[in-house]
Amino acid sequence: MSELNWAGNYEYRAARIAAPATVDELRELVASSRSVRALGSRHSFNDLADSADLLVSTAALPAAIRIDADASTVTVGGGVRYGDLARELQAQGWALHNLASLPHISVAGAIATATHGSGDRNGNLATAVSALRILTGSGELVDIARGDDGFDGAVVSLGALGVVTEVTLDIRPTFDARQRLFGGVPWEAVTGRFDEVTSAAYSVSLFTTWAEDTVSLAWLKELDGAAATVADDFFGAPALTEARHMIPTMDVRNTTEQLGVVGPWSERLAHFRFEFTPSNGAEIQSEYLVPRARAVEAIEAVRALGPRIAPLLQISEIRTVARDDLWLSSAYGTDAVGLHFTWLRDQEGVEAVLPLLEDALLPLGARPHWGKLSIDRDGVVPSLYPRLDDFRALTERFDPERRFRNAFLARLLG
Ligand SMILES: Cc1cc2nc3c(=O)[nH]c(=O)nc-3n(C[C@H](O)[C@H](O)[C@H](O)COP(=O)(O)OP(=O)(O)OC[C@H]3O[C@@H](n4cnc5c(N)ncnc54)[C@H](O)[C@@H]3O)c2cc1C
Structure with missing residues (x-):
């Protein structure tokens, strides 16, 4: 079998792949294998979804909305x-x-x-x-x-x-929403007034290559009807009057409508249009979710690495996530700030710089995104999840025969 993930940077090692159309078919398939994993739309960048034997794609199962x-x-x-x-x-x-x-x-x-x-x-x-x-x-x-x-x-x-x-x-x-983009936010505003910057809209994303004098783009998603707290100037950055893709070489038509045009949430809350290729396609992604209290420190640390990482980078995005109680969530117990990296599709090059990033970020409590590429050379990730033992016990309850335990999970859970 030769099957790749969406980005083409990972080839699944499973011996076979099936796409059941009913839950009964799925049940028979699961029963037929000692090693099985569900496969979604293949947008992860690592071996998380892989299986030693069988992959069951969920694409043909009933939608039943x-x-x-x-x-x-x-x-x-x-x-x-x-x-x-x-x-x-x-x-x-x-x-x-x-x-x-x-x-x-x-x-x-x-x-x-x-x-x-x-x-x-x-x-x-x-x-x-x-x-x-x-x-x-x-x-x-x-x-x-x-x-x-x-x-x-x-x-x-x-x-x-x-x-x-x-x-x-x-x-x-x-509800309706609108998107506005602002070009060139000073770093001093991002690091000095971080809470004001990220709370300025329903959703705020900051895009940078870490090597520029300013943060190249602030992408605000504002609820229609909510009082706009931002005029045409965002901490000194002007509102853009032409739509932009966050990766300068990509076609802006792939992004959802900008320039303040109001539209339904379903056509505004994602950056990319459903009908078009999201992001670039030829890429690898990594992301680290830092406890919000350490976010500015983390941003400064990545900026210091800017010259090392910029040559491999298409774009980075800084986002915020509210805390929750889900045991393996990257925002478990803390508001979190995601430092995301869309790399060139250069597996070797990216694997060479990730230890630098992780040496800077993991000691701050940053949790790598489960679906993106990370290395965790020193095996610290398990210690970042206080409920990991409870999760391990839950897997024994649901999956005592460990049919769903693949290499990724064996590294995490034993
Ligand atoms: C272009 C691009 C943009 C992205 N943007 C974001 C973003 O904005 N924010 C973000 O957080 N992430 C983002 N990601 C990462 C992506 O959201 C995650 O990797 C996500 O898990 C992918 O979902 P999938 O359906 O493709 O899952 P897969 O990659 O197919 O599988 C991921 C995991 O989910 C499990 N799984 C899938 N279906 C089931 C099921 N039915 N039952 C049990 N387990 C299941 C698999 O076994 C595997 O462990 C992006 C990825 C790409 C390629």
Whole structure:
């Protein structure tokens, strides 16, 4: 089998891949293998999704989008992509609280790795989950809901508990938003007035290559109807009058509409349009989620490495995530700031600079994004998750035969 992830930087080592169309087919497949993993839309950059034997793609499983207006929830098949879900919700007058930069990822794959967007008050996408249905290695369908024993460990699961066949998410009435971009934010504002900068809109993203005199772009997503706290000047950076892609070589048509044009949340909260290639495509990504209290220190540390990392970098993004209680979430117990790196697709070069970054960031408590490339040369990541032992016990409860334990999980859990 020769199957690649979305970015093409990882070739799955699994012996076979199947795409069941029903839960019964999925159950038979899971029963047929001692080593199995769910595969979402393949947007992770490492071996997290891989299996020694069988990969079950969730792409052909039933979408089954069901809205419960009384409960303000939606239940969807785990393989449904956020872009499809967002459009269906919008058509029926509903919304999610946030989206990642791209709508192309599957719901179950995104929550499994604590995928997030931005916004001081926005938890990551997993925080919207109120219930899960999981097909375990024994072929049983287990329902687990918010408040149940182990639920806080089961949402950001790294695929370790079984195949999530259904996810129930909190929804809210639809809303409109607009995006404005500002060019050239002084570093002194970012490091000196960090809280003011990141709280200036519903979602704020800062883009830089770390080697420039200013932060090249501030990308603000503002709720329509909310009083705009920012005029045409953002800490000295002017509002742009032409739309921009955050990677200067890429086509701006791939990004969602900017220049303050109001539109539904489903067409504004992601950076990239569902119909087009997100980001670049030829790339590798890494991201480190730093406890917010150490964010400025972390930013200064990465700036000091700017000349070393800039030659390998397409763009970096700084985002904020609200704290949560999900055991393996990168925002567990702390508001967090994501320092994200979209690298050139140069695996060797990136693997050579990551230890420098990690030497600077991991001692500050930075948690690597589960779905992106990291090295953790000294094996400190397990110590960054106070509930890891509880998670290990949860995997024994759901998966006593360790069918879903792959090499990535063996490194983390033993
Ligand atoms: C261009 C691009 C932009 C990105 N932007 C962001 C961003 O803005 N914010 C962010 O946080 N991340 C971002 N990411 C990372 C991405 O969101 C995560 O890697 C996410 O996990 C990908 O989801 P997927 O469906 O592709 O999962 P996969 O890569 O297919 O799998 C990831 C994990 O989820 C598990 N999994 C998948 N489906 C199931 C299921 N049904 N049941 C149980 N486990 C399952 C897999 O076993 C694996 O462990 C981006 C990635 C790309 C390529």
